[in-house]
Amino acid sequence: MPRLQLLRREGWKRSVCCYCGVGCGVKVQTKDGVVSAVRGDEDHPVNRGKLCAKGALLSDIFGEEGRLLYPHVRDEKGATERRTSWDEAIERASGAIRRAVDEHGPHSVMLYGSGQLVTEDYYLFGKLAKGYIGTNNQDTNSRLCMASAVTAYNLSFGADAPPASYSDIEQANTFLIVGANMEACHPILFERIRARKRVARDAVKVIVVDPRATRTTEIADIHLALRPGSDVALLQSLLFEVRLSGGIDEDYLSNHANGWDDVASSLSGWSAERAVEETGLDAVDILEAARVIAHNGPMLTFWTMGANQSTSGVDKNFALINLSLATGNIGKPGAGPFSLTGQPNAMGGREQGGLATTLPGHRLVANPEHRAEIERAWGVEPGAISEKPGVTAIEMVERLERGEIKVVWVAATNPVASLPNSDRVRAAFAQAETVIVQDAYHPTETSQLADILLPAAQWSERDGTMTNSERRICLLEQVSEPPGEALADWRIIVKMAQALGYGDGFRYDSIEEIFYEYRELSRGRDMDITGLSYPLLAQHRAGVQWPYPVASRSGPPEDNRRLFEDGQFHTPDGRAQMHVPAWTPPAESLDDEYPLALITGRVKDQWHTMTRTGRSAKLMKSEREPFLEINPADATGLGVRDRQPVRVTSRRGSFEAPARVTDKIRAGSVFAPFHWGSLWTSNGVSNASASEAVDPRSKQPELKFAAVRVEPVVA
Ligand SMILES: Nc1nc2c(c(=O)[nH]1)N[C@H]1C(S)=C(S)[C@@H](COP(=O)(O)OP(=O)(O)OC[C@H]3O[C@@H](n4cnc5c(=O)[nH]c(N)nc54)[C@H](O)[C@@H]3O)O[C@H]1N2
Ligand SMILES: Nc1nc2c(c(=O)[nH]1)N[C@H]1C(S)=C(S)[C@@H](COP(=O)(O)OP(=O)(O)OC[C@H]3O[C@@H](n4cnc5c(=O)[nH]c(N)nc54)[C@H](O)[C@@H]3O)O[C@H]1N2
Ligand code: SF4
Ligand SMILES: [Mo]
Numbered sequence: 087m088p089r090l091q092l093l094r095r096e097g098w099k100r101s102v103c104c105y106c107g108v109g110c111g112v113k114v115q116t117k118d119g120v121v122s123a124v125r126g127d128e129d130h131p132v133n134r135g136k137l138c139a140k141g142a143l144l145s146d147i148f149g150e151e152g153r154l155l156y157p158h159v160r161d162e163k164g165a166t167e168r169r170t171s172w173d174e175a176i177e178r179a180s181g182a183i184r185r186a187v188d189e190h191g192p193h194s195v196m197l198y199g200s201g202q203l204v205t206e207d208y209y210l211f212g213k214l215a216k217g218y219i220g221t222n223n224q225d226t227n228s229r230l231c232m233a234s235a236v237t238a239y240n241l242s243f244g245a246d247a248p249p250a251s252y253s254d255i256e257q258a259n260t261f262l263i264v265g266a267n268m269e270a271c272h273p274i275l276f277e278r279i280r281a282r283k284r285v286a287r288d289a290v291k292v293i294v295v296d297p298r299a300t301r302t303t304e305i306a307d308i309h310l311a312l313r314p315g316s317d318v319a320l321l322q323s324l325l326f327e328v329r330l331s332g333g334i335d336e337d338y339l340s341n342h343a344n345g346w347d348d349v350a351s352s353l354s355g356w357s358a359e360r361a362v363e364e365t366g367l368d369a370v371d372i373l374e375a376a377r378v379i380a381h382n383g384p385m386l387t388f389w390t391m392g393a394n395q396s397t398s399g400v401d402k403n404f405a406l407i408n409l410s411l412a413t414g415n416i417g418k419p420g421a422g423p424f425s426l427t428g429q430p431n432a433m434g435g436r437e438q439g440g441l442a443t444t445l446p447g448h449r450l451v452a453n454p455e456h457r458a459e460i461e462r463a464w465g466v467e468p469g470a471i472s473e474k475p476g477v478t479a480i481e482m483v484e485r486l487e488r489g490e491i492k493v494v495w496v497a498a499t500n501p502v503a504s505l506p507n508s509d510r511v512r513a514a515f516a517q518a519e520t521v522i523v524q525d526a527y528h529p530t531e532t533s534q535l536a537d538i539l540l541p542a543a544q545w546s547e548r549d550g551t552m553t554n555s556e557r558r559i560c561l562l563e564q565v566s567e568p569p570g571e572a573l574a575d576w577r578i579i580v581k582m583a584q585a586l587g588y589g590d591g592f593r594y595d596s597i598e599e600i601f602y603e604y605r606e607l608s609r610g611r612d613m614d615i616t617g618l619s620y621p622l623l624a625q626h627r628a629g630v631q632w633p634y635p636v637a638s639r640s641g642p643p644e645d646n647r648r649l650f651e652d653g654q655f656h657t658p659d660g661r662a663q664m665h666v667p668a669w670t671p672p673a674e675s676l677d678d679e680y681p682l683a684l685i686t687g688r689v690k691d692q693w694h695t696m697t698r699t700g701r702s703a704k705l706m707k708s709e710r711e712p713f714l715e716i717n718p719a720d721a722t723g724l725g726v727r728d729r730q731p732v733r734v735t736s737r738r739g740s741f742e743a744p745a746r747v748t749d750k751i752r753a754g755s756v757f758a759p760f761h762w763g764s765l766w767t768s769n770g771v772s773n774a775s776a777s778e779a780v781d782p783r784s785k786q787p788e789l790k791f792a793a794v795r796v797e798p799v800v801a
Contacts (some may be wrong), residue, residue, distance in 0.1 A: 133274045182520035200499035271690075313683075321406060434552055491518065498542070710764040713758065726745045756796060
C-alpha cells in the first residue's frame with residue numbers, strides 16, 4: 087500500500103514539531119481527540135523521519151494537567167482567580183484597554199507576544215495594536231532572541247533575509263558555528279552536520295566559537311573557547327588573517343558589495359597576536375581557523391544566542407556577515423551567513439511585523455511609505471499607524487515601573503520567568519493596572535500575576551502556518567481538540583477586537599482568510615508569497631520556502647532555494663552593504679566583588695520556562711535540577727567542591743544551584759541554564775542575576791554576560 091494511504095488508514099496526520107526553529111516534520115496520532123503518539127515524518131526534507139527527544143516525546147505532555155481550561159479573572163490584585171465566561175473575561179480585558187486608551191492615550195497599552203504563535207496570530211496582533219489601537223507597542227520575545235540578526239540583515243542586505251538553506255549543509259566544507267550549541271538546541275541540524283562530516287571526512291572542517299565545551303564542540307576540529315563577549319575582536323582578527331593568507335574574494339566584493347574599504351581599514355592592528363589580549367585565545371588557534379576559512383570553502387556560518395544576546399549583538403552580526411561577503415561565501419552551494427531562529431515561528435513573526443519596529447511584509451515602522459501602504463491595505467485613516475517607535479521588551483519593564491504602560495497583554499510567552507532581572511520584572515508586572523495573560527498553561531510565573539486569564543489552544547489544537555529557519559512555510563492543521571474552553575489565539579484576538587469596537591477590520595470566518603489578507607501585503611516584497619495558498623500548502627506538506635510569488639506557481643515548488651545567487655541584494659543599488667563592526671566589551675565589568683562572568687543558556691531536554699517539557703517525566707530525567715558549571719581553577723580558589731550548592735550573586739539578584747566543577751567551561755566564566763523559574767525551583771532563579779543591558783540598535787539584552795560572585799552555601 088502506498089505510504090500516504092497507509093498513513094491515513096492508521097490515523098496518522100502530518101504536522102511540524104512545535105519546539106525549535108529547525109521545523110521537523112512529524113506524524114501525529116490522536117485518541118479521543120487528544121494527541122496520543124508522535125513520530126518523525128520520513129517524507130519531510132528537514133528531518134527525514136528523525137526527531138530529538140523533545141519532539142519524540144511530544145505526546146507525553148497532552149493531558150489536561152496544568153492546562154488553563156477556562157477564562158478566569160481576579161477581582162483584585164493578589165486575590166485567587168475565579169472562573170468566568172468568555173464574555174466576562176473579554177469585556178473586562180477590552181474595558182481595561184478602552185479605559186487606558188481614553189484616559190492615557192494608546193501608548194499606555196502594550197501587547198507582548200511570541201515566536202510560538204502562528205503567523206496569522208502575529209499578524210492580527212499587529213493589526214490590532216498598530217492599525218486600530220494606534221500604538222506600535224507590540225513586541226515579542228524575539229527581541230530577546232533574533233533582534234540583533236534582524237537589524238544586521240536589514241542593514242547589510244536591505245531585507246531581513248537569511249540566504250542559505252539547510253541543504254547547504256550537505257555541500258559545505260567548512261562550518262563556522264558561533265555562539266550556538268546546536269547539538270542541544272538545533273539537534274536535527276547538528277545531526278546533518280555530523281553526517282556531512284562522516285561522509286566527507288577530511289574535506290570537512292568544523293570551527294566552533296563558544297566559551298564552553300559542549301557536545302557541539304565534540305565535532306569541532308578547532309574549538310575557540312573565547313572570553314565571553316569578545317566575538318567582534320575574534321572575528322575582526324579572523325578576517326585580518328584571512329586577508330593575509332589570500333582568502334579574500336576581491337571579485338565578489340568589487341561586483342556585489344559596498345563598504346569593503348572601510349572594513350579593510352578597520353582590520354588594521356587586528357592580528358591574531360593582538361586578538362589574544364581581548365579574547366584570551368591562543369594565536370595559533372586563530373591562525374589555524376583563519377587558514378581553514380580562507381582555503382577550505384565553501385563555508386556555512388551558523389550563529390545564535392552567543393552572538394545575538396549581547397550589547398554588541400549587531401556588531402557581532404555585522405562581523406559574521408562581513409566574513410561571508412569578504413570570502414564570497416554567499417549565494418552559492420554550501421555557503422552563507424545563517425542566523426538560526428530559535429522558536430518554531432520566530433521567522434513568521436519577522437515576516438509579518440511582529441516586532442515594535444516592523445510592519446507586515448518586511449516593512450519598517452520608521453518608513454513613512456511603509457506605514458502608508460499598510461494603512462491603505464487595512465482601510466484605516468492616514469496616520470493611524472503611529473510614527474512613534476514602539477516599546478521593546480526590556481523597555482516595557484521600565485514603562486510599567488513608571489506607570490506609563492497601564493495595560494499589558496501577554497500571549498504565548500512567560501516574561502516573568504524569561505526576562506532578565508526577574509525580581510524587577512515581577513514587581514513591574516505586579517504594579518500594572520491590568521495584566522492580561524493568554525496562555526495554554528496555568529500557573530506560569532506570569533499568569534500568577536494576571537488579572538485576566540485567557541485559555542489558549544496550543545500546538546495540534548489549531549490551524550496556522552509557521553516558517554522555520556530556512557524560510558520554509560508549513561501548514562499546521564488542527565489534529566486534536568482544545569481542552570475545556572480554550573480557543574485558538576486568533577479567535578481570542580478577534581473577540582477582543584470586536585469588543586473594542588473594531589469588528590469591521592476583523593471579520594474572519596476562518597484563519598485561512600487571515601493568511602490571504604497578509605499574503606497580499608507581501609506582493610512585490612523580498613519575501614513575496616503571493617503564489618501560496620492553504621490548499622497548496624496542504625498538498626506540499628514538506629512546506630514551501632519563500633519567496634514564492636505568483637509566477638512560481640507554474641511548476642511544483644522548487645526546494646532548497648538560496649537567496650542572492652545572482653549577487654543582487656535588496657538595497658537601493660542592489661549591492662550588499664558592509665558595516666564596520668565596533669569592538670566593545672560587555673556592558674558589565676568584572677571587579678573584585680563580582681569577578682566571574684555568568685553565561686545563561688539551555689539544556690537539550692528542556693524548552694524555555696518548562697511549561698510543557700517540565701511535564702514529561704522522561705525529559706526531566708536527563709537534568710533534574712538547575713546547576714552551575716564552574717572551572718576547577720575558580721572552584722578551588724572559592725573552596726567549592728563538585729555538586730556542592732553554591733550561591734551566585736550579581737548586582738541585581740541571586741540564586742542557588744549545585745556546582746558542576748568542570749574544565750568544560752573556561753576559567754573566569756560560569757554557566758547556568760535559565761529554564762528553572764520560580765515555579766520549578768525554590769532556590770532562586772538564574773534570571774534574577776541576568777543583565778538587562780541592551781544593544782543600542784537592536785535593543786536585545788545581554789543575556790550571555792552578567793558579572794557575578796560565587797560562594798559555597800554552608801549547610
Ligand atoms: N533544547 C532546547 N532547544 C532550544 C531551545 C530550548 O529552550 N531548549 N530554545 C530555542 C530558542 S528560542 C533559541 S533562541 C535557541 C538558542 O540556541 P543556542 O543559542 O544554541 O543556545 P544557548 O544555550 O542559549 O547559547 C548557545 C551558546 O552560546 C555560548 N555563548 C555564551 N556567550 C557567548 C559569547 O560571548 N560568544 C560566543 N561565541 N558564544 C557564547 C554559550 O556557552 C552556549 O553554549 O535554541 C532553540 N532550541
Ligand atoms: N537568562 C536567559 N533568559 C532568556 C534566554 C537566555 O538565553 N538566557 N533566552 C531568551 C530567548 S532566546 C527566548 S526565545 C525566550 C523564551 O522565553 P518564553 O517565551 O517566556 O518561554 P516559553 O516557556 O517558551 O513561553 C511560552 C509560553 O507560551 C505558552 N504557550 C505554548 N503554546 C501556546 C499557544 O499556542 N498559545 C498561547 N497563547 N500560549 C502558548 C507556554 O505555556 C508558555 O507559557 O527566553 C529568553 N530568556
Ligand atoms: S530538532 Fe527541534 S523541531 Fe526537530 S524534533 Fe527536536 S525540537 Fe522538534
Ligand atoms: Mo529564542
